[in-house]
Amino acid sequence: DADVTQTPRNRITKTGKRIMLECSQTKGHDRMYWYRQDPGLGLRLIYYSFDVKDINKGEISDGYSVSRQAQAKFSLSLESAIPNQTALYFCATSDYWGTDTQYFGPGTRLTVL
């Protein structure tokens, strides 16, 4: 089984709808991240969490919110989806003690019509 899982893998929705993307990990890492990837652009950080009680905004947090329900779960919500939020979304985890290597989920392809 994959160490970092994301659901759903694909989602098509309409403008104005509320959407939740979920991420679960079995790596036992404290640090979790949400990124979005757009064609021709690098990965951009939306939110990150260093433990259950610590949540921080990334470089493009407007229009998004997150919830860290447990060490293993980190959800990303789009309160009112808009077309320019159409992108590939990745969840990732890392361990602080060590290399801080990022372990990515398989990605969620979100299309907002």
Next chain:
Amino acid sequence: KNEVEQSPQNLTAQEGEFITINCSYSVGISALHWLQQHPGGGIVSLFMLSSGKKKHGRLIATINIQEKHSSLHITASHPRDSAVYICAVRSYRGSTLGRLYFGRGTQLTVWP
């Protein structure tokens, strides 16, 4: 200006060729990562470097901290190496880990 610049953006090679992808950065770093993104979208970490050189199979990564430059080399390239290669740097902020900056990626296509 992006803190991490990769070159080239696109690279096409014939099977067996030696490949080099370059990464330059403008911030002080604690570590540099090379990632591989497969055509299906999945991203895996290839290397984490803070100095010198690392080798894994046909992949070699080097870093020059003074010049703020890293290279990823692929020897004897194969069509299965076709992917997007992403350079990312972890900025240094005193005793704590700073944020991660990503390059835009290099699309490598290797033809048989």
